[in-house]
Amino acid sequence: MIEKKFISGFSKLTKDLKLSFIAAQMPNGEHIISELKSFWHQDASVQKMFDEFSENTLTNYFFPYGVAPNVMINGNIMMVPMVIEESSVIAAAANSAKYWAEKGGFHSEILSTVKNGQVHFIWKGEFGRLKELFPQLKDQLLQRTFPITANMQKRGGGVLDMELIDMTSKLQDYYQLSVKFDTRDSMGANFINSCLEEYASGLRAFVNDSGLFEGEPLQVIMSILSNYTPECTVRTWVECDVKDFADIDDSLTAEDFVWKFEKAVQIARVDVHRAATHNKGIFNGVDAVTLATGNDFRAIEACGHAWAARDGQYRSLTEIKVEGGRFHYSLTLPIAIGTVGGLTSLHPMARFSLHLLGNPSAPELMQIASVIGLANNFGAIKSLTTKGIQIGHMKMHLLNILNMFNAGESEKLLAVEYFKHHKVSHNAVAGFLSSIRNGHVKN
Structure with a gap:
């Protein structure tokens, strides 16, 4: 166990010395x-690049990289890369993709691509006077950032608008300078900040x-x-x-x-416990694509969950409409994602992912x-x-359980065949392995 004491200067050690320091205490x-x-x-040069992505790096942490084939989006078929460790997620996406490809595929449209940021400040001065002079201030601010925004403007993006917002009803003397941006194909965090x-x-x-x-000075809290x-x-x-759902299940009519x-979808609209799990299934797919393309899945999840609670109650992100004999199932989601800059340009697997997808624009990657988020959600529901x-999930989880018991290849082959016809559980796998290791082959 690592010694529980304050460590000074650890970040200044070389990677080998960091490893030796930790190993010496274990x-x-x-x-x-x-x-x-x-x-x-x-x-070594690739490893050095990986080391420089973060701090106090010791090694690399591997996640499986898979693909969901036959994904039809607006009439185009593609193979979508997914990075995730959870069993059955890629299988569910692939199955849903194949199922819907035979029914016209997935349809998707971009509603908007505006991002935003704020300068948060505290001021006891006359806000009305500041608003009166805001056109003058706005011109000065835009000129101030021209060296930063010039290249983005050439690509059709840049600063779209800015406004002063009075937030004093929520916090005393609190105001914002709120700014809207178009960052084109980059996620744009560094540009915006x-x-x-x-x-x-x-x-x-x-x-x-x-x-x-006149009066007390304005204090910027953060930008x-x-x-x-x-x-x-x-x-x-x-x-x-x-x-068209006539063949969906032997025990149910369409x-x-x-x-x-x-x-099931209506329950996720009204019950927060179900909504959280419902939306988690969506992010199984969204996060997997986000990771595969070198984007920030934490930012996308935070945004999605905030969006799910935008009316004051946390709800499902999907909506369903059944009218006139037609089934319509949709997902509307804010996704700030990029295809240039950051890890999307540096990480070799992120570059490969984007190449596999046909080098999409940021709006195309949003789609x-x-x-994939909707595909995973549909498969789960x-x-x-x-x-x-559990039937499908545990069968996909079978190999993980077998590996926990250090099963050999011949044991795995027997187990896979046996559990095609039996329910998978931790205890069932343990019992099966015990049986065959004692010379009894189950049928």
Whole structure:
């Protein structure tokens, strides 16, 4: 166990010294060093790049990289990369993609691509006077960031608008300078934050040093983009005739299936416990695409969950409509994602993912991530309302359980065949392995 004491200067150690420091405090230290080094990239220059992505790096942490084939989006078929460790997620996406490809595929449209950030400030001065002089201030601020925004403007993006917002009803003396941005194919965090910090300096100077205002100085609290991007949204949907679900399950008619499916979605609209799990299934797909393309899944999840609670109650992100014998299931989601800059350009697997997808624009990648999110959600609701989630999930989880018991290849082959016809559980697998190791082969 690592010694529980304050460590000074750890970040200044070389990677080898960091490894030695940790290994010296654990049993089998040399084995630990060898195991951690076994995950280093064989190309030293690539490993150095990985090390520089973060801090205090010891080694690399591997996640499975898979693909969902046959994903039809607006009539185009593609193979979508997914990075996730959870069993059955990629299988569910692939199954849903194949199922809907035979019914016209997924449809998707971009609703908007605007991102935003704020300069948060405290001021006891006359806000009315500041608003009166705001056109003058706005011109000065835009000129101040021209060196930062010039290249983005050439690509058709840049600063779209800015406004002063009075927040004193929520917090005493609190105001915002709120700015909207179009960052084109980049996620744009560094661009937005650089602009906002310049705006903060310009705002502070305009109020405190211009002689136009009296009283206490304006105090900037912070300048930062918002990961809540309700104006950067994509809408994705599937639709077909209700009768087209006739082959969905042996035990249900098409009408019965659609009725159960609709009720399941309605439950997720009104019950927060179900909504959280419902939306988690969506992010199984969205996050997997986000990771595969080197984007920030934490920002996208934070935004999505905030969006789910935008009316004051946390709800499902999907909506269902069944009218005139037609089934229509949709997902509307804010996704701030990029295809240039950051890890999307540096990480070799992120570059490969984007190449596999045909080098999409950021709006196109928004659509792809949203489609995989809806595909995973549809697969989950379909399983829940028919045979149950555990039958398929536990069969996909079987190899993980077998590996926990150190099963050999011959044992795995026997187990896979046996559990084609039997329910998978931890105890059942343990019992099966015990039986065959004692010379008794189960049928």
